Amino acid sequence: MSEKAAASTNNLVEEPNYGEAKKLPQYVAALSVCMGSVAAGTVLGWTGNITKLNLASGDLNDILVDPDVDYGWIGSFMTLGAMLMCIPIGFLCDLIGRKYAMLLSILPFTLGWLLMIFANSTGMIFAGRFITGLAGGSFCVSAPLYTSEIAQKEIRGALGSYFQLLLTVGILFAYILGAISSPQIVSVVCAIVPLFFGVVFFLQPETPVYLLKKGKDAEATQALRRLRGNNYDVNGEIQEIKDSIQQAKSMNTSLKESFKKKATKKSLLICFSLMFFQQFGGINAVIFYVGDIFDAANTSLSSSYATIIVGVMQVVATFVASLVIDKFGRKILLIISDLVMALSGIVLAIYFTLKDRELISKEEVNNIAFLPILAVCIFIIVFSLGFGPIPWMISAELLPPEIKSNASSLAATFNWLLAFIVTKFYGDLTKAISTDVTFYIFSVISLIGTVFIIFVVPETKGKTLDEIQRELNGESPDRQGIDNRGFTS
Incomplete structure (x- = not known):
């Protein structure tokens, strides 16, 4: 690399100092x-x-x-x-x-x-x-x-x-x-x-990014000053945002050209597959009908209080996820989350098999009435640690800039469509094939999702956009000349 190129790279990598915000x-x-x-x-x-x-x-x-x-x-x-x-x-x-x-x-x-x-x-x-x-x-x-x-x-x-x-x-x-x-x-x-x-x-305030995109520089400066304080050089960050917007425009690639790239096809496959595995792991069946699940289980604990316990577990686990997601990485949390979701679903299914098919006595069923509560709580905890937030995050990190906006909207639409299918037909499915078989199906889908993550989904922690796109294309990532936003020098 020439001295000029090296200097250019150093300028990009070096973090600017705009003061204390x-x-x-x-x-x-x-x-x-x-x-x-x-x-x-x-x-x-x-x-x-x-x-x-x-x-x-x-x-x-x-x-x-x-x-x-x-x-x-x-x-x-x-x-x-x-x-x-x-x-x-x-x-x-x-x-x-x-x-x-x-x-x-x-x-x-x-x-x-x-x-x-x-x-x-x-x-x-x-x-x-x-x-x-x-x-x-x-x-x-x-x-x-x-x-x-x-x-x-x-x-x-x-x-x-x-x-x-x-x-x-x-x-x-x-x-x-x-x-x-x-x-x-x-x-x-x-x-x-x-x-x-x-x-x-x-x-x-409105976001400075939106205001700058609309050419409202004075309003953007005022908004950023409210968000950063008076001891901060807002003009420096305003210029940085402008450069990023301009750079994104200059790097724009047509959709037709983008779909010729292996990285685009693979990122879309991963993005939509993770949405599928997230919803067909059974999360919305649990969230929407948790009270009904506990009523069907005939647990000694009131379904209302069991529902509250599940909600508390979800809040705590989501908070913990926010603390560890950048430490452990996306892929390992996805694998652990999906695998334990599958195991929890199997435990829940086994309970309903024993109870509904009368394979054990009512007294023995009462002795293991804690199982559905435990299984659902574990399911919610591991979902919130991994499969809740990460599919949205990793999809945004994988998708190339030229399709990110449209693909993200389509992925969200696809996710809610799957959520509709699960919530609408969960009751019909349990009635048609029984509750235990329904959760066996959810568990099998989660196991397939675990295998998919292991062999197809890349780790994105600590990688720039350029490195991720190279990896999806099957190339060796080159860190030289890449700044912290994924732009090349």
Whole structure:
């Protein structure tokens, strides 16, 4: 390498010093936007303590619901709404900004919850679930985007983990409400959460990245100064963001050319496969119907309290995952997560085999009543440590820049489609082939996913975009001339 090239490389690798930035405003902004994640989590967790028994007895707004016909739809209409919103929200974020796109989601949140509060028919419940799903799905795309664009590199990982963490907090919040109140009261309280988000988040700035993309340099500078403080050289980072935007434009490759590359094809295969294994491992069957699972298991512990235990486990495990994901790497956590999910599913399936097929006495069944609680708790813990957050993270790291935006939206849509299939047909499947066989199927899929990860998915920890693309192409990665954003000198 020539001295000129070496100097160029050193300039790229050397970390610029813009002064001491305040981190508190960034934490406040991230936590503010993630109040929307809590709102989305309440939509996911609303069904946790609603069982077929509740529906048959008219606990849902005194509506007599046919549990065999309507139960699956009540859970799955939310996922349909989320699925249909993944692509439009991306366009909306680019059209009116990340901030106002999220504030706009308060409207469908409010309308959806009002329909469920005053519902006098299953049609109104279905409509409310669908509309709150639209709002919840929009946050799965917009909130992580906002957080990634307002955070410094040093704390981007921590702030990025808040979305998944507060999503689980929202699920737990709905579980607790469901255990102590009627579904109608739960809906009333949950309807307040997005309004609280609007009040808290309204005062936060738009992302400097979006403002610079729209040519609003003065507003971008003001926003970054709010996020970094007055003792920080915002002009230096503003220029760095501008250079990154310009560099990304100059490196733009047509979709047709991109799909000729092995790296593009392999990254898409990995991305969509991980979404498949995530959903068909059975996670949404557990999240949406955890109360029903414990009722079917006839455990001595109330299904409402068992549901809360599961929610607490999920929050704690997601918090731990945020601390270890950059230390241990993506691949090993995925392998451990998927393998233990399979084993937990097998334990749960064996319990239902022994109980439902009357292979042991009722007294012996009561003696092992702790098994479904233990299995579900372990399942939730390992899912939250690996297969919950990592498929989204690793997909973003694998996809080449020229297809990342479109492919990410399609992957999110695909994920919610799979979630709809699982939540809608879980009840039908358990009725048709029994609960134990259903969880055996989930476990086999998780085992296949484990093998797929071992042999196909690369480790992305500590690698630049260029190195990852070279590895996917089957080339030897070359660290020379690559900066920390994956651009070559």
